Amino acid sequence: MTVPKTSVLVLDCAEPEPLARFYGSLLDAAVGPAEGDADLILVSGPTGVLLGVRRDPGRVPPSWPLPEDSQQVHLRILVTPESLDEAEREAVALGARPVAAEGDDTRPGSRTTQRRYADPAGHAFVLAALGEPVG
Template structure:
């Protein structure tokens, strides 16, 4: 018998409350404390899926992006409908995301038509990725 499990991507930062609010606004979700874990805030979507956790790390140092060795780092990929990519970018920037130029991470400039790269207010990398189908079909909430 397989034991029921779930997983969540957790981002560490020095001040988790503002970062949790950033992602809750960006994802159209809510943020609140995790049951039984006083150090973790969960960003939860309307469907009840927990897409993201934010944890306090008083000694946190923001990640470098792109990494000096040009190695792949973990990043959050947020799926949006193809026609909504420009609006999703405006929302992210208005909430405090910092756009990363394609040349900063070694990508081609023409990739910008389907991917937009950012760092969140705490410096974590994330990507807005256009999909032709409904993003919810890929496991997204919106």
């Protein structure tokens, strides 16, 4: 049995408010802060969250397609708080590699409500507890 999941694409940028307003206007969607994460703004429509825009003060604008470009986008996969450990086991069993940022506690059973990974091809994603403050 698999844990029920949903996901939202999160765009990292230095100033999330203007970018969120751009996408809100473009998608005819509401823009508002994410609960428990002051650096994340969500763009939501009638069907739910469409996109997230997250503050990253160190972001460098993309120089695509140059290969030395930094991560510009990551996938945030949302699960219920009680399913976070099981979702982590599923992701790792499928080939995800845990990636810890300085200060992260990504151990199973930790109180951290988000955990970072690289997919089998090296793309970044986060498993995050839906509706819980980021710890």
